[in-house]
Amino acid sequence: MKEKGLLIVLSGPSGVGKGTVRKAIFSQEDTRFEYSISMTTRNPREGEVDGVDYFFKTREEFENLIEQGKLLEYAEFVGNYYGTPVDYVRETLDSGKDVFLEIEVKGARQVREKFPEGLFIFLAPPSLSELQNRLVTRGTESDELIRGRMETARKEIEMMDLYDYIVENDHVDHACEKINSIVQAEHCRRERVQLRYKKMLEVD
Numbered sequence: 001m002k003e004k005g006l007l008i009v010l011s012g013p014s015g016v017g018k019g020t021v022r023k024a025i026f027s028q029e030d031t032r033f034e035y036s037i038s039m040t041t042r043n044p045r046e047g048e049v050d051g052v053d054y055f056f057k058t059r060e061e062f063e064n065l066i067e068q069g070k071l072l073e074y075a076e077f078v079g080n081y082y083g084t085p086v087d088y089v090r091e092t093l094d095s096g097k098d099v100f101l102e103i104e105v106k107g108a109r110q111v112r113e114k115f116p117e118g119l120f121i122f123l124a125p126p127s128l129s130e131l132q133n134r135l136v137t138r139g140t141e142s143d144e145l146i147r148g149r150m151e152t153a154r155k156e157i158e159m160m161d162l163y164d165y166i167v168e169n170d171h172v173d174h175a176c177e178k179i180n181s182i183v184q185a186e187h188c189r190r191e192r193v194q195l196r197y198k199k200m201l202e203v204d
């Protein structure tokens with residue numbers, strides 16, 4: 001039987017740099033991950049493309065997806081819905097490929113319940129003031145929305161211990177290197193465990 005892929009969940013507060021780090025990882029030639037494009041009800045930002053950055057949905061469409069059980073997880077984040085399409089994730093993992101999710105903390109908790117064998121990585125900011133600085137510099141949210149995201153960030157940072165690994169995003173290159181090393185080490189660990197089971201079963 002084909003080995004299933006690894007489900008990698010990158011989470012952390014808004015503005016910490018999840019998207020930047022994910023794009024840097026995916027721009028590497030030898031990347032072995034498949035990115036799961038999320039659904040959202042928020043309006044596209046300038047330059048965002050439907051089906052590339054997100055699948056943009058109306059609230060009604062999103063609520064229908066929830067009712068039909070089409071989402072692996074979903075959450076309301078500062079006034080908008082965000083969710084992960086379940087069929088894509090399951091089919092890609094079944095085909096043996098690693099799937100990479102970039103989602104907020106409430107969603108990551110739901111994924112943990114359904115996929116306890118997943119690899120959960122929290123991307124942390126060097127400090128709260130640097131987080132705020134990144135949100136302000138990005139310039140995509142109003143002051144009021146930034147305040148909302150910062151309030152949520154404080155609660156999210158309290159959940160950091162629920163993750164398998166915490167990676168500080170001080171420099172994008174360092175964060176990418178750490179994430180790639182964690183995934184590589186996790187694959188080796190899992191292969192060793194499987195080999196040990198196989199041997200045990202052969203002896204019995």
Ligand SMILES: Nc1ncnc2c1ncn2[C@@H]1O[C@H](COP(=O)(O)OP(=O)(O)OP(=O)(O)O)[C@@H](O)[C@H]1O
Pocket residue numbers: 012013014015016017018019020021134135137138169170171172
């Ligand atoms: N290591 C870093 N040092 C300095 N600035 C960074 C770093 N990583 C990302 N940034 C900048 O911080 C801002 C927020 O980054 P990004 O949009 O990737 O965050 P995010 O966590 O994906 O946010 P959201 O969850 O809201 O989508 C961007 O302007 C980005 O260029």
Ligand SMILES: Nc1nc2c(ncn2[C@@H]2O[C@H](COP(=O)(O)O)[C@@H](O)[C@H]2O)c(=O)[nH]1
Pocket residue numbers: 012013014018038039042073074075077082083084102103104105106107108
């Ligand atoms: N629970 C989920 N959270 C998601 C998903 N896709 C993105 N996100 C997170 O939402 C916030 C806000 O995103 P933004 O693009 O409006 O800045 C951020 O933390 C994203 O990581 C998802 O499918 N599920």
